[in-house]
Amino acid sequence: MGVRPDALVAILGGCGFVGRALVRDLHHRGYRLRLVTRRPDRHRDLAVLPRLELWEGDVHDERLLRQVVAGAAALVNLVGILDERSPGDFVRVHEELPARVARAGCGLRLVQVSAAGADVASDSRYLRSKARGEQRLRALAPAAIVVRPSVIYGAGDHFVGRFQRLLRWAPLGLPVPLADSPMAPVHVDDVASGIAAALARTAAAGRDYGFCGPEAMTLLEAVAAIAERCDRARPRGLSAGTSLLLARVLGHWPGAPFSVDQWRTLRAGSVCRAEAPGLPDLGVTPRPFRAALKDLIPGPC
Template sequence: MASNDMIVAIAGGSGFIGAAIARRLAHAGHLVRILTRNPDRVRDRFDFPNVDLFRADVTDPSSLRIPLAGAHAIIDTVQFDGYPVENHRRGLTFERIDFGGTNALLDACDDQRIQRFIYVSGAAADAYSPHPGFRAKGNAERSIRNSGLPFTIFRPSLVYGPGDRVLTMFARILKLSPVFVMPGSGQQKLQPVLVNDLAQCVELALGGRGLNGSFEIGGPDPLTFDALIKLMMEVTKRHRAVVHAPAALMNITGAIAESLPHPIFSRDAATFVLADSLCDNSALLAEFGITLTPASIGLRYLAEGS
């Protein structure tokens, strides 16, 4: 089968990353199946050809069989609501969704002829990490490698672009507040990667690149959190005072928030925000040959929506 005639199932396809991948693959001629818990709620996001929506939930293995039947490839982009803040009362945890969900998808592949399993992991994924999110993704990667399926794993730094949650929220704060509260010292380093660059690599993987490989992917230039926010101020032309919230204060706030019925922050989320998220792009560039978008160019969508 020609690489642009594939039936591709995207778990988490209604989310920011999954939807961007779906859009690119559908426009390239692939037949895309969006696996989502609420098809009716997100149907208007997919007003273009070659897309079908299926009601499916990675915590309900029985819901995966039909949407995966006959698929040539599976792309796992699942994140739980409120990510990266776990809600144990609702079962929204890294262990259950990231690790358990990936295993449910792998188990559902048993009777299928899957040509590629693509997993969007994270730059800090590590099966031995004390952080539950990094650990769950690391264990999910290990399950994929041990599955016997042809796979490609991408380990992005912060993914951004039109429709994202994090940088769009920061831009809204810059618009509405005279002060931006910076998590920690602002010296934590990251390499924001434009979602279109990640989607391009996924498309190339479906075409045969990166077989049974794991690839870190980040923007071409490392930035401190401080530098990223200053760049956002330049792009949006909204210059604000910056106040740094000490790490200790963030951890105390997280501990208090964890006791709420619907926590919006946690100590693990504080660790997540305060950690470096750096990537070595050398293997990715050698295998996929793409040009990564500098943040100074990629962030322009924030000016358009300002």
């Protein structure tokens, strides 16, 4: 059965970029929500929502997870990282946590947010760990729903917002690494609507969904669209070899703004599989990237 709007839904990663969009969507639909965060004092704006519980704790604590799902009808796992701060972080977050989610949420409707391009054979550790996490989840919970979004954008994101900032420092045209990397950017509110629809739809159990926007493009084309809205110089693409050299240098900078593994992830692309059901199959019409930029960037940057 699908999850009814008055049910309790537990969300891991609910205080992040995608999580906040999902919280807004589900709360508007009438769901009761329970979120877990290490620092609830940083998210007091969420705590004021009348049907939301904000718990303090570590999502990797399996005992806590069993408490979090008590009385819940569904559990959504949004937790993910783009790069490792310490060796083993990908395994811990993308592989071990989904297994914990499956054990703690046995009998519940489970939704795991993975990534377009997830593949156990990928040379990207990020994409490989995402795929292994799916496998570990499904081995314990075959009815779990797996969502694989492309690049997610929206107000306050790390995609459009990041390139807006970079474009200000490149008056002669921003150099874009692996410019031909394919993607189909999807709006964060469409991702949230898709997850909500999957929760409510009985037939979604055990299925994999590709969440992609309607416009297929390269990274260079996406950045060029942002530059046009910002009234900035058109970006220029870097070759794969030059991009790899850049990744090897920047990967050693504080915060590793661009690592070799991110280069491998970009090279793999972020597109949905043609055979996989997507947002339209859940009744969600994804908005075009270029049209959405008009709302995200109303004037010159």
